[in-house]
Amino acid sequence: MRPSIALCAAVLTVAAISAGAQTAPTMNDRLAGDIAPVHDPVIAREGDTYYIFATGGAVERGGFIPVRSSKDLLTWTASGAAVPALPRWATAAIPGARDMWAPDIAFVNGRWRLYYSVSTFGSNRSAIGLLTSPTLDPKAPRYGWRDEGLVVMSTRDSDFNAIDPNFIVDRDGRQWLALGSFWTGLKLFALDPNTGKPADPMAKPVSIARRPVPRGAPAPVEAPFIVDRGGYYWLIASYDYCCKGAASTYYTVVGRSRAITGPYLGKDGSAMMAGGGTILLRADLSEKQRFRGPGHAGVLRDRGGRDYIVYHAYDKDNKGIPTLRIAPLTWGADGWPVADY
Template identity: 55%
Template sequence: MTKGFSARSAALMLAAVLAACSASTSPVADAASEKSLNAQLDETLLPVHDPAIIRVGDTYHLFSTGHAGEKAGIIPWRTSKDLVHWTEEGPVFVQLPTWATERIKGTRGLWAPDISYSNGEYRLYYSVSTFGKNRSAIGLAVTPTLDRSDPKFGWIDRGLVIESHPSDDYNTIDPNLFHDDDGRQWMVFGSFWGGIKLTEIDPATGKLKDPKAPLQALARRPLDPDPVEAPFLIKRDGFYYLFISYDFCCRGTKSTYYTVVGRAKAIQGPYLDRDGKPLLEGGGTVVLHANQDPQKRWVGPGHNAILRDPGQDYIVYHAYDATRRGAPALRIQPLVWTKDSWPEAR
């Protein structure tokens, strides 16, 4: 809110906008009318780390990182009608896939899921790894429906999609599937090592289109280690936008995570930030940062997904709550676009 712009003026303006948009198809319009989504979220909704989200009809489905032995289970699944009140649907997996524990020794959970709909099924990609190592893999689970009451419902694990080894300059975690306008599908992934990579996916199978095809580098930082991960791609007004997280997560209130963006005219890049600096040289325009919170409560905002609702985009991410000893929590903010087509979280 700009200086001198009163709360009463803001309320009157918002009421006028809501009245003009009374036919909006977004179910969160009324919920967000009095205070922000973040202010309304259930603060006991913990933990939520690495959120992925999809809307099906009038229901939002949220998936996140989960470990064996945790109460929420392996890839917790929650649903909501308004992005504020969430219902636990149970975990996607009751136990770790056998292939995952055999290939990635010591893994205890499945990280950083990604959810999308393709070829008549919902596809949930997930990461298999151990902290700080690039002996990792990305797997795929599918179901024809997310309606648990439908007889067709049921998660089926399709196993390995891509993996990395200590000799590789990349780390196969944090997948995000992107559907392009021409029907082609792409996966961005990566964490540390050589940064963010891109590979093409076969829409029919959800697996690699060509396992021997070289990976395309999209973003990296000239640092050692190379703290860049959690890519998410969208397309808008002729530009591809690559959101990524910089610095360090998973340290509670000591986390330094933050979210940046760059854009390109081609999916393979080059991605540049608002100042024209390439993401391959450590560029990035800040979208989310702990310094944006005047209360200094929410630390390390990152690992975002972009929810594209009719008439409104949202940035969905986790941050660490300083009032709860750094517990990771779900955060959601409207994403608005400047006149020169850059995203800002509001």
């Protein structure tokens, strides 16, 4: 018995739709403008403009913590830099520091808080500082970043590394700063809401993630970012190694907890305090294997309940240069996040 012409047409239509869906450009495919080099990006929206802050400084940017702006999340324009030079306290506290790394941005009590790191590669003699401004718009009369000084510092005697800050307010209105890279993992500091600095400078931070490894080996976990959604706190972190170009093995995991202090568990119940979690961005991205080592991810909670994940990955087709990536972040029927990258 031969299938009807109508049935054949329906099958061909479904196949065509499926093929179209497979080849439709993703948001990442459509990113354009000043998107490389971009390392450790974080994103915010003020009014009708999106802003990205990232690691680095260069003469052509006019200072440190380069800024990019966009009206549509797709086409990005260079918008200068946050500050012209490292603060004096930072160069005194961290000898040899030449850069400002891994910023985080949040709007608190009428001012934007820009947390950032100062360190030297591979060392935990590090510090996190704070800048504040009433606006992100460099053309606004009130614009200008004020140095608020040191927030947290680690030394060679510390069991953590004070870089990669992330600010969050919990459901009870308490403010926290997550941070960390390697050593004994990711930490959480309770903050004074008025200053944005530790409420008790002598208090021991809470450990929220680590990767136990053989004695003497590195413990590659860093770049915490916490999202509050659906009755859970979601901890996003980067595992393995960045900064090796197309050979980078960075990938991104997520775990959730009912309490902001943990324990954070993956979908399979694996504990992030034991190196567990659920993969969110794979090291071998499906984007034609071109963009490698996706990591240092953050989330933008946008209008209309839309979420986006922003991160960097290394472009194998462009000398391994770290490149801006942005993807819609959806939440499945099981409540877990899925990145459409």
